[in-house]
Amino acid sequence: QKEVEQNSGPLSVPEGAIASLNCTYSDRGSQSFFWYRQYSGKSPELIMFIYSNGDKEDGRFTAQLNKASQYVSLLIRDSQPSDSATYLCAVTRGDSSYKLIFGSGTRLLVRP
Amino acid sequence: DTAVSQTPKYLVTQMGNDKSIKCEQNLGHDTMYWYKQDSKKFLKIMFSYNNKELIINETVPNRFSPKSPDKAHLNLHINSLELGDSAVYFCASSQARAVDEQFFGPGTRLTVL
Numbered sequence: 247q248k249e250v251e252q253n254s255g256p257l258s259v260p261e262g263a264i265a266s267l268n269c270t271y272s273d274r275g276s277q278s279f280f281w282y283r284q285y286s287g288k289s290p291e292l293i294m295f296i297y298s299n300g301d302k303e304d305g306r307f308t309a310q311l312n313k314a315s316q317y318v319s320l321l322i323r324d325s326q327p328s329d330s331a332t333y334l335c336a337v338t339r340g341d342s343s344y345k346l347i348f349g350s351g352t353r354l355l356v357r358p
Numbered sequence: 359d360t361a362v363s364q365t366p367k368y369l370v371t372q373m374g375n376d377k378s379i380k381c382e383q384n385l386g387h388d389t390m391y392w393y394k395q396d397s398k399k400f401l402k403i404m405f406s407y408n409n410k411e412l413i414i415n416e417t418v419p420n421r422f423s424p425k426s427p428d429k430a431h432l433n434l435h436i437n438s439l440e441l442g443d444s445a446v447y448f449c450a451s452s453q454a455r456a457v458d459e460q461f462f463g464p465g466t467r468l469t470v471l
Contacts (some may be wrong), residue, residue: 289462344413348401
């Protein structure tokens with residue numbers, strides 16, 4: 247079992263729709279959870295982080311965390327073609343707050 | 359005003375050669391990292407230094423050796439390059455802990471022929 251699992255996609259949504267990206271993790275000791283966006287040929291950039299159960303909203307983005315189910319998700323409202331990218335879920339390992347474990351990413355395609 | 363920079367951006371070399379990648383950050387961060395991203399986009403931590411001290415050393419071949427001359431620089435030296443080393447290598451930095459945002463460099467695409 248991979249430590250951080252994501253559906254590779256592509257997830258295709260029409261412009262203006264809500265895109266829902268999901269991630270599960272295996273380490274119950276994980277404390278911090280991150281969503282990074284990576285455009286093709288570019289480096290990852292942080293979209294959001296979340297530490298506590300529940301929802302966290304930032305503009306069009308909402309991160310949701312459920313530690314009991316070991317599940318974290320990212321919702322993108324009013325999706326734009328410029329949101330088309332690979333979204334990487336990352337989780338700190340329970341034994342080390344320095345170590346970020348990344349999922350293999352979900353490719354999102356927003357159709358105009 | 360580049361925050362995290364890497365050189366070179368592209369590196370094409372023959373099997374068996376030795377090569378180095380350099381990384382510098384001007385953010386005043388304490389912690390720096392090396393990641394490897396393979397062709398399937400899987401981003402994997404290799405090493406991390408905090409204030410010049412090695413704090414993460416994942417299971418990588420000992421042909422890979424990181425060096426941190428000061429907390430703003432983290433270099434990666436690779437001996438006896440193999441075909442499987444072909445990947446994009448990203449340097450990153452963060453303030454004190456991974457719980458903080460990690461800022462990534464532009465990446466170095468290494469191709470071993």
